[in-house]
Amino acid sequence: MKRYILFICSLLFAGLAVAQETYPVNGSHDERPRLFALTNANIVVKAGNIIRNGTLLVDGQRIAALGKSQSVPKGYVTIDLQGKFIYPSFIDAFSEYGQPKESQGRQQGSGGRRTQLFESTKKGPYGWNEAIRPETTAKARFTVDQKQSEELKKIGFGAIQSIVRDGIARGSSVVATLAEARENEVIILPEAGAHYSFSKGSAQTSYPSSLMGTIALLRQTYYDSQWYATQQKEYNMSLEAFGKLQSLPQFFEVDDVLDIFRADQIAKEFGKSYIIKTGGDAYQRLADIKATNASLIVPLDFPKAYDVEDPADARNVTLAQLKHWEMAPANPAMLEKSGIRFAISPIGLDNLRDFWINLRLALDHGLSQEYALRALTEIPAEMLGLSDKLGTLEKGKRANFIIASDTLFKEGTVIYENWVQGKAFVVTRSNAKDITGEYAANIPGIGPARLFIDEGKGKLTAHLTTGGDTTETKVTATRTGDLLSFSFNPKGQQGSTRISGYIADDDPLTLKGEVVEPDGTSSSWMAAYTDSYTAKTSGSQRKKESVGKGEVIYPFVAYGDAALPRAETVLIKNATVWTNEGEGTLQHADVLLADGKIKAVGQNLSAAGAKVIDGTGKHVTPGIIDEHSHIAISRGVNEGSHSVTAEVRIGDVINSEDINIYRQLAGGVTTSHLLHGSANSIGGQSQLIKLRWGQNPEGLKFGGNDGFIKFALGENVKQSNWGITGTRFPQTRMGVEQVFYDAFTRAKEYKARVVADDPTLRRDLTLETLVEILDKKRFITCHSYVQSEINMLMHVGDSMGFKVNTFTHILEGYKVADEMAGRQIAGASFADWWAYKMEVQEAIPYNAYLMHKRNVLTAINSDDAEMARRLNQEAAKAVKYGGVSEEEALKMVTLNVAEILHIDDRVGSLAPGKDADVVIWSDKPLSIYAKAEKTFVDGVKYWDIDEDAAKQQAVKAEKGRLIRKSLQAKIKGSVTQRTVAQPNMEYHCDTIGEIGEFEEYMD
């Protein structure tokens, strides 16, 4: 019944009035005054400012005047809006409208095991990396797309920021209106904003292949841009453009909530202020986002309900997915309540028709109408620096406005027209005369009847009753302008009665016309208005969506907590206490934890107000520290595209939402050293974290510790098992040595220039990191297997002036133990892995024992999310294979690791003053029968085996509730999505790319 008028007026109204001066005209010119007066309108100037019954004057593309008592000058075409509402048209601050399809939403090419490309394939004076394409200008590719623009105008938009959504640095965007005109006429701002993302898009260059590489590249590009401005050595179109873009508003597109913090880190480092286009999950970390002070662009692409009718499918869906499904519509409301500034964009919707459905959902969930309007008008205008032209209805601004039947966000309100640059686009035909009402009708064949017509909400419905009968006969009704047609099936007769009619008189309303009865006889009829009428709210009307009962949990996965646990004063009484200190293992001893620290260890301790835990029969140890872990890392553990990637940082990509944090707490782990993978000789900087389940990525960082970096040797760095013909140097162990020599030779030269304060020096984050190693400010942990290469690296270190701190999972450490001990190099080992590839053919489980015996500081590491939660048992293998004492073996996963990581002043033993990272075990800690019953980090109990049972029940109950809700959504007709099993992606050393083309035998 909605009447969309096809906009075929291009010939009649060719172009807009002003901007096409330079174009020749075929035939006679047809310039018109284009003066319109919209009267009797409720003009919403902006949120919270409404002019009732006012007049708005349009002169060409602009608003000429507006006001309550604004008179209509001569020459204006008057349009009486009869109390309708005028709103500023919406602005989409993040759109791909007008850009070629092939450049839209490009996915990151895998950085995996294909032949590697080291430089840009783009011809011309561009930068080396194709993902850095600041020279891109959206304006040059922008074309008016009539179909798309109409779709957008129908939902209320009048202007968009058009973006080339490809690459890490994406160049400049263009702002255009959605007017039906040439590109030249609709572009308002040719270079509107500079755009960035964490996705390399269509770039062919192998680097970066991981999120951390992406971040490193962007960081380096900022420094390169600074250097470029001061040099005359080269012309680089990319860096030139990058510099010029800095004066524009800066936009950053991210995928998930943690990316917001990653973008913010870069912003802070370079003094930028990004407007961040988010993925719709910002509600999951509101306080942290508020603290960034960033403005957001928020999509409305809420997840569809999951199809969970089959329990087998239901098992595939995670609590996090279900919760997000329920809570995503509340995202805008929650952002508003938190005082986070944001714009709303339809980006990401499969179908623009869902825009209003989802916007109403957001309103149902508490988004205020006022903020919704601001988020669609004023705020995007401000973000684009276009407040003087768009966003509100004020004199001199572009005549971009919506005419609606009622207040815009009210249920049932209809958008009639969307004017862009002073030109009307008809969305829903508004009829000159509303014929809603009750009529006394005389219809041949059925006699006197009462006809009820409702034309509200742009939809015509009707029914009639005859005589005293109250039974309603449904009437099919349509209206085209002043013409009406009805049809109905009269009672007791076969066939339908057809009626055509017209509005014969406006006051009183009278309808007249012709009736054709089922038998074919035709005669005339009439109906006269007798009373007002409002259709009953029909059952099919949308019910306000019930707001979910879900709450945000930290992290946003199963076993997360609504409120973060806090440190308590805890007194563990009468336990066997493995101190790792001089006093050894104490029987019937107490441990007091307070203020996040170990306060005391000894007999008969007491503390007022302490929570007492009976430790009878229990064992207490320091928390386990994993020297080699790859948990809690987002989107790629290897930046394996180059042989030297010292610039990348695991610290940039901590994933606080990884369930493995919780699982490992359940195995007594409290600190994990998150390492870059082993795909290249000099990998990235590692990150030490504490398993503070629920904290954000920054909150997980250990804090105040020495930085480390991952090196690697052997089969992985020479790409032996990649199944490709490698082109990346090195492909042999001989080459590996030269990679190290070259890197450190360059680092020394770089350092010399730094020391000499060379003004032409380009800050190089790769070399800067290597200089940190030379300066003993950063320490090496090196993936290693066979003795030859281990020896080699020690020799390179000797001659280049650095020392390896740790050889990690060093399986042949036992062969070079004396050489290591002589240089005070530590060894971390797998307990018993071997046989999975050539370089582990002589890996033996006696390795840890032999290294330990030869005075190598020895640890047992995991490199595996599963094994990490049984590191106590892996340490027990050092007892089994060789006969290390249990106390010494325990140190291999606690104190020794702390020493290796230079954090033994903080953790690793139970000594007063150290961090309260403590585990209570059910049995001797190295026994297979030992269960971690409670795990404390900084005195906060993050794991409790008993509370876990309750948590499991809570997870089940919450999931059950959400699954029932999903089922109801499906029954109610919601579109659903399939569930897909989502096994957690566990990273190992050799996991290449973001999407893990991993091979099991390589570690």
Place this chain on the structure above:
Amino acid sequence: MIAVLLANNSVFAQATIYPAKAQEKPVAITGATIHVGNGQVIEQGTLVFDQGKITYVGATATAPPNALIIDASGKHVYPGFIAPNTNLGLVEVESVRATIDYAEVGENNAHVRSLIAYNTDSKVINTLRSNGILLAQVTPQDGLVAGQSSVVQLDAWNWEDAAYEIDEGIHINWPTVRSTRFDGGASSSTDNQKEHVQAEITKLDDYLRQAKAYTELDGQGTSNARFEAFKPVFRDDRKVYVHADKATDMIAAISMLKRHGVHPVLVGGTEAHLVTELLVDNGVPVIIRQSHSLPYANDEDVYLPYKQAKLLTDAGVLVAYSIDGFWQQRNLPFMAGTAAAYGLDKEQALATITSNTAKILGIDDRTGTLEVGKDANIIVSKGDALDMLGNDVQRAFIQGRDINLDDLHKQLFERYEFKYGL
């Protein structure tokens, strides 16, 4: 250095570890805690075996006069552990293709036999014996029908004398929908997969119908090696091991095989605890995946893999443990230990790597427990062999033979003890 090598004679380590000679006289192990394998524990017990068979188990007997006495006071005696579903001896270096013999090309390889590819000289084997693994089910992988497994004993010159139960089972990898998280197009490809899976199942169904009909031909007409391989299945002389992990797959597999009169053994069984009723009703035992693994879903009990054996046992399902791979098998006892830590009775946990396994593999008439008449497959451990802290296998016997417990790792250890003067 060369002198060292010659003196120690240990660089080609395996060459010096000889399979043991047949048992020559009775052996009595005395004073030990004997874990019979069937739940029974005998403190201060004596175990006597002769000519490869156990002749006495109990707390009272004195050793025969001519017997070799092994004083195992304070030690623990167990049936030799059995590693089911392993590619042991079919691969030496996982990353080197030339050493891999466990996956034949093609979809249906019912006729291929793992036994003849089993390499008794693999350096890995001895490292397993050192932790108490004395028998293994050498199993082919991949394809819809992977081929036939055999049970071998781990002290042999060649596969002929290694053979313990020849071609005892056919392995079917039940078709399944794999996760599509990493290939981008989630839903459509899941649907495609479901269709493909259904087609595979139909194919298998047809195939089994034909294989059964073929048995009635009684050797007349064209011979078909794959159908021949299924003949013993329909006589109940060859087991069918169906590898499946998801509940839906297990239901489909068991229901379909049942229609063909086949009562399979389930291997994998990640979600087996969800279908215990089905398993019990159909008498289907489960060889479950290693307990040392992560839960299959984020929301699951973090300890679920540790508890699964207990959940299945309590429901009345016969359970054995397996581990993926070959060198990893030396950790088999610790899988059982973990099950015990998370609720399973310790002797029941032991059964998951001894008597239950023997029952499932159909060799319980000869091994799996320390009972009179059974093969003398025995280990003597200094402590609790299910715990890393106690597992110290000091003596081991296979069919009464006193096997050499040296291995590559011990020899390399010794080599470096020599270097360091330890």
